[in-house]
Amino acid sequence: MSQNGYHSSNGAAANDRVDAKGEMKFSYGGQAVIEGVMMRGAHTAAVAVRDPNGQIVVHEQPLNATLYRGKIAKTPFIRGVIGLWDALGLGTRALMWAADIAIGEEEGEKVNFNGPIGWATVAFSLLLGVGLFFLLPTAAATGIGHLLGLTAAPVAEAGAAVESTGSFLGYQALPIGWEATVINFIEAVIQLGLLVVYIWAIGRIPDVKRLFGYHGAEHKTINAYEAGAELTPEVVAQYPIEHPRCGTAFLLTVVFVSVFIFSLLGRPPFLLLILSRVILIPVIAGVAYEILRFTARNIKNPIVRVIVKPNLMLQHLTTRQPDLHMIEVAIVSFNHVLASEGLLPREELVIPPPRPEAVSPTLAAERAKA
Numbered sequence: 286m287s288q289n290g291y292h293s294s295n296g297a298a299a300n301d302r303v304d305a306k307g308e309m310k311f312s313y314g315g316q317a318v319i320e321g322v323m324m325r326g327a328h329t330a331a332v333a334v335r336d337p338n339g340q341i342v343v344h345e346q347p348l349n350a351t352l353y354r355g356k357i358a359k360t361p362f363i364r365g366v367i368g369l370w371d372a373l374g375l376g377t378r379a380l381m382w383a384a385d386i387a388i389g390e391e392e393g394e395k396v397n398f399n400g401p402i403g404w405a406t407v408a409f410s411l412l413l414g415v416g417l418f419f420l421l422p423t424a425a426a427t428g429i430g431h432l433l434g435l436t437a438a439p440v441a442e443a444g445a446a447v448e449s450t451g452s453f454l455g456y457q458a459l460p461i462g463w464e465a466t467v468i469n470f471i472e473a474v475i476q477l478g479l480l481v482v483y484i485w486a487i488g489r490i491p492d493v494k495r496l497f498g499y500h501g502a503e504h505k506t507i508n509a510y511e512a513g514a515e516l517t518p519e520v521v522a523q524y525p526i527e528h529p530r531c532g533t534a535f536l537l538t539v540v541f542v543s544v545f546i547f548s549l550l551g552r553p554p555f556l557l558l559i560l561s562r563v564i565l566i567p568v569i570a571g572v573a574y575e576i577l578r579f580t581a582r583n584i585k586n587p588i589v590r591v592i593v594k595p596n597l598m599l600q601h602l603t604t605r606q607p608d609l610h611m612i613e614v615a616i617v618s619f620n621h622v623l624a625s626e627g628l629l630p631r632e633e634l635v636i637p638p639p640r641p642e643a644v645s646p647t648l649a650a651e652r653a654k655a
Contacts, residue, residue: 313622315507315615316376316532317500318383319492320645322615324503325375327354329625332379333618334386335610337648339641341617342386345625346375365574366567377410387648417483418476419562426472427555435464436552459552466548473544480536484602492647494605502607502615504528504600516616518609526604527597529581534596538573546572610643 315324321334321341330346351357358364430436436457459465487493508524509516528534546569550561580596583589607615617636623629 313507313619314530315503315619316379317496317498317503318376318380319496320387320499320614320648321383322499322503322506322618323376323379323383324506324615324618324622326622326626327358329622330375330379331618331621331625332383333614333621334383335614335640335643335645336386337389337644338639339644340639341614341636343617343621343636344382344386345621346379348375361575362568362571365571369567369570369574373411373414387645388651415563415566418479419566420559422472422475422479423559423562425475426468427552427558429471430464430468430552435459435468458554461549461551465551468552469544469547472547473540476543477537477540480540481599481602484533488602492645495611495645497603498605498607498611499615501526501604502611504531504604505607505612506615506619510619516620518612518616521612521616522607522609526606527600529584529593529596530577531596531600531603533600533603534593535573535577537596537599538576539569542569542573542576608643610640613637613640613643 313324313326315322317323318332318334320336321332323330323332325331325348328348330348332344332346334342334344336342348354352367357367427436436459459468488497502521504526505521505524506516507528509521512524514520514524543565546565547561552558553561580589580593584593620629620634624631624634
């Protein structure tokens with residue numbers, strides 16, 4: 286342990302933490318939450334949140350052994366689907382717990398991540414995400430394709446054109462070809478545009494900016510750990526804000542993978558088209574995840590670095606440079622994950638003293654009114 290109370294890696298080399306294939310010796314990830322960070326290992330998810338008094342509160346949630354440590358977690362393509370569910374399920378419920386702590390709900394520490402309200406929120410978030418980023422672009426691209434004359438009205442059995450209702454929903458299905466590919470590309474552009482505009486818009490909200498700051502703290506902490514650095518705020522702050530395995534990079538990869546997979550289907554009838562977008566989400570997620578793992582493992586390759594450049598650039602929309610207090614929270618969360626993996630003795634876990642100056646200005650103002 287270092288002199289300031291944080292766990293020290295004692296200058297461990299980065300290759301002490303990876304296997305012969307260049308991958309980390311244990312699986313982990315992270316996510317920003319309200320006034321804190323969630324870090325996930327193979328055994329436990331740890332959420333560290335700063336409460337209205339400036340004290341860091343930690344909650345540890347055991348993870349399902351079958352999903353996170355069994356054969357499923359090691360099976361290519363299947364593990365990508367698990368990763369998607371991880372982001373939607375565990376992440377959403379962690380946000381709810383963090384919100385309770387951040388606003389000073391004392392019972393928040395007793396909240397179970399698997400409560401009915403949590404699952405209902407996950408289901409609503411999933412439906413909203415599918416509708417906004419998959420079904421809406423599909424409908425919009427279909428309409429644009431109709432306006433551009435890339436799709437035609439349905440035809441009668443005898444080959445004569447039937448009377449058109451003027452609705453693009455009744456277009457003639459397109460086989461694999463350039464027309465279908467162009468419309469699928471338009472769909473992907475709309476999908477990406479909605480994603481970028483949505484992230485940019487919410488990023489202008491002050492409290493979301495703080496959330497993005499914690500996202501940056503999460504990235505810096507993991508980058509420092511992978512480099513074998515000492516996990517202290519001052520040291521971690523020197524590391525990059527981007528990370529090749531970021532969820533933002535995953536979303537962008539999903540967009541590009543969807544263009545390829547959907548182009549293999551042409552443009553089936555509209556209802557079947559919509560259904561295909563929903564059914565193929567796990568397939569796209571699985572492929573995108575494997576691509577992300579490959580690029581992260583080979584990030585030193587010059588060609589790979591060029592390929593992932595758009596992913597790293599997009600991360601600047603969802604991250605902000607964190608202050609030392611935010612990094613402090615991320616380190617506490619990550620150290621608890623290290624302890625759950627047996628990589629850090631429990632007795633070395635340290636919760637720093639309360640720092641009232643680190644409390645969110647919004648929450649501090651609300652507390653003052655109360």
